[in-house]
Amino acid sequence: MFKGKIFGIFIGFFLVFLYAPTLLLPIFAFNDSSIVSFPLKGFTTEWFGVLWNTSPLHVAAKNSVMIAITAATLSTILGTLAARAGTRYKFAGKKPALAFIMLPMVLPEIIIGVSLLVVIIQLGMTLSLWSIILGHVLICTPFSIAILNGAFMNLDQSLEEASFDLGMSRLKTFWLITIPLVLPGLISSMLIAFTISLDEFIIAFFLAGTEPTLPVYIWGQLRFPAKLPSLMALGTILLVLSLLLLGLAEYFRRRGAKRTGQMNTGGFI
Amino acid sequence: MIAGWRRWRKSEAAQGMLLLSPTFLFAVVLLAAPLIMVLSLSFWTQNYLDLDKTFTLDNYKTAWGAPIYQTLMARSLKISLLVTMFTVLLAFPVAYYVSFRVRPERKSLWIFLITIPFWTSYLMRIFLWKVILGYNGVVNGSLLATGIIETPLSFILYNQNAVVLTLGHAWIPFAILPIYVALEKIDRSLLEAAEDLGDGPIRRFTRVTLPLAMPGVMAATVIVFIPTIGDYVTPRLVGGPNGLMIANMIELQFKKANNAPLGAALALSAMLIVSVIAALFVFLNRKYLKGPE
Numbered sequence: 001m002f003k004g005k006i007f008g009i010f011i012g013f014f015l016v017f018l019y020a021p022t023l024l025l026p027i028f029a030f031n032d033s034s035i036v037s038f039p040l041k042g043f044t045t046e047w048f049g050v051l052w053n054t055s056p057l058h059v060a061a062k063n064s065v066m067i068a069i070t071a072a073t074l075s076t077i078l079g080t081l082a083a084r085a086g087t088r089y090k091f092a093g094k095k096p097a098l099a100f101i102m103l104p105m106v107l108p109e110i111i112i113g114v115s116l117l118v119v120i121i122q123l124g125m126t127l128s129l130w131s132i133i134l135g136h137v138l139i140c141t142p143f144s145i146a147i148l149n150g151a152f153m154n155l156d157q158s159l160e161e162a163s164f165d166l167g168m169s170r171l172k173t174f175w176l177i178t179i180p181l182v183l184p185g186l187i188s189s190m191l192i193a194f195t196i197s198l199d200e201f202i203i204a205f206f207l208a209g210t211e212p213t214l215p216v217y218i219w220g221q222l223r224f225p226a227k228l229p230s231l232m233a234l235g236t237i238l239l240v241l242s243l244l245l246l247g248l249a250e251y252f253r254r255r256g257a258k259r260t261g262q263m264n265t266g267g268f269i
Numbered sequence: 270m271i272a273g274w275r276r277w278r279k280s281e282a283a284q285g286m287l288l289l290s291p292t293f294l295f296a297v298v299l300l301a302a303p304l305i306m307v308l309s310l311s312f313w314t315q316n317y318l319d320l321d322k323t324f325t326l327d328n329y330k331t332a333w334g335a336p337i338y339q340t341l342m343a344r345s346l347k348i349s350l351l352v353t354m355f356t357v358l359l360a361f362p363v364a365y366y367v368s369f370r371v372r373p374e375r376k377s378l379w380i381f382l383i384t385i386p387f388w389t390s391y392l393m394r395i396f397l398w399k400v401i402l403g404y405n406g407v408v409n410g411s412l413l414a415t416g417i418i419e420t421p422l423s424f425i426l427y428n429q430n431a432v433v434l435t436l437g438h439a440w441i442p443f444a445i446l447p448i449y450v451a452l453e454k455i456d457r458s459l460l461e462a463a464e465d466l467g468d469g470p471i472r473r474f475t476r477v478t479l480p481l482a483m484p485g486v487m488a489a490t491v492i493v494f495i496p497t498i499g500d501y502v503t504p505r506l507v508g509g510p511n512g513l514m515i516a517n518m519i520e521l522q523f524k525k526a527n528n529a530p531l532g533a534a535l536a537l538s539a540m541l542i543v544s545v546i547a548a549l550f551v552f553l554n555r556k557y558l559k560g561p562e
Contacts, residue, residue, distance in 0.1 A: 028400070089281050091283075099276045114532065117309050118306050118533065235390050
């Protein structure tokens with residue numbers, strides 16, 4: 001259908017388009033100018049130093065990490081239960097129930113943010129980090145399920161049956177046989193959920209009371225031109241961090257795939 | 270009775286249901302219940318600090334009748350449709366390339382490469398489009414330097430085109446993945462069969478590859494179309510005054526304008542419209558293109 005060379009050039013342009021903003025981030029982070037635009041001036045690490053001395057940023061970062069760890073743990077637990085139920089058992093209503101759980105994947109985040117805000121206000125509760133955590137668990141769980149489905153589907157059931165035959169209880173089998181076999185999937189799910197939560201803006205924007213998360217803090221600073229270079233530095237740190245986390249997640253996903261001995265062509269989803 | 274219950278508890282179905290119930294209940298409590306609350310809120314009225322809980326359709330009358338909301342809704346729909354078209358048309362050849370041209374052992378790496386930008390700071394990515402498209406931006410800078418233009422272009426930022434481009438960039442991995450999965454599933458011997466029966470590359474593509482890839486294209490369309498209508502950040506950062514979308518108005522009603530019921534009505538109306546359009550699209554595709562079961 002498509003001619004070889006032209007097709008290759010098209011893909012090249014596509015990759016430039018895809019990576020353009022991501023590549024600009026580190027360039028401006030080290031640029032010695034208080035204006036974020038071309039031409040570039042010189043090399044500096046000054047903007048990273050500015051970050052080091054901005055204490056509201058540290059508070060926001062701490063909030064974000066706390067939220068992300070909690071949300072990643074909870075969504076992986078909920079995802080494990082759902083993925084196990086979905087891959088191992090057959091029962092009436094399974095499909096619609098799972099479809100409903102996966103719904104936040106296609107729902108605009110603003111709808112989730114708004115509806116949780118309405119509930120919290122109607123019930124007279126105050127906004128706290130927990131409201132953001134619950135919102136994040138809701139959007140991370142579908143991703144956890146997608147990753148863990150792969151892990152559980154490749155699980156050889158005869159290993160569990162062997163364990164039952166040898167007299168182990170259900171719980172012990174799950175703990176000693178099943179969990180170690182799907183461990184790479186669990187780690188991968190934790191890392192992906194952590195990355196999503198750390199970067200999520202809209203839900204946190206609606207549900208942040210007095211305690212901002214990192215993206216909410218960044219959003220507030222984007223209005224001030226003087227803050228932009230240090231935001232580029234912050235963005236670079238976050239970029240490196242998410243690359244590390246994603247690389248790790250991919251490594252564990254592949255190890256999981258290898259452990260169960262299958263071909264490896266897919267990505268995260 | 271009790272024996273029956275005990276037997277049921279030990280059955281496959283019961284174990285599966287029990288296992289799924291915590292996740293399902295979580296979604297019911299945090300998604301279904303809040304959505305129902307938003308629905309009831311949309312039939313109430315805000316009187317300064319109090320909520321008047323008598324049933325009224327006034328919020329919907331305003332949301333569907335007032336020119337400002339009509340304009341915003343129409344514009345949001347237009348932008349969402351354009352983003353979906355742009356994204357799917359761009360995603361198809363990329364997915365095709367990875368599925369048909371890349372060596373099998375490299376495919377996983379390619380998919381990883383394509384998804385990476387999606388996982389890196391969302392706000393920064395959108396903000397950097399402002400730097401790329403701006404008056405002193407990368408595009409203008411390089412066009413000026415090469416002498417193609419003499420004054421910077423101003424029509425590339427702070428308008429709807431910028432919103433379409435930026436949103437398309439943000440959503441492209443989500444469009445590539447389902448199309449790629451559908452293309453991967455195509456039995457390659459069907460393509461050989463088409464060739465053996467005398468189809469040229471173009472006929473083979475339109476009669477075999479494309480129809481078999483349609484489920485992926487449909488999934489991509491729905492996955493991109495529905496969430497983009499609710500995007501808040503992109504219109505605020507690169508849209509300018511004429512590029513604002515319905516989500517910006519929803520936020521305004523919930524926060525500064527202190528009219529949550531109207532905000533709820535706007536949010537639900539937007540969801541209703543995109544869901545109906547998406548459902549219609551899937552239905553028409555199923556009816557007229559009759560893909561594989």
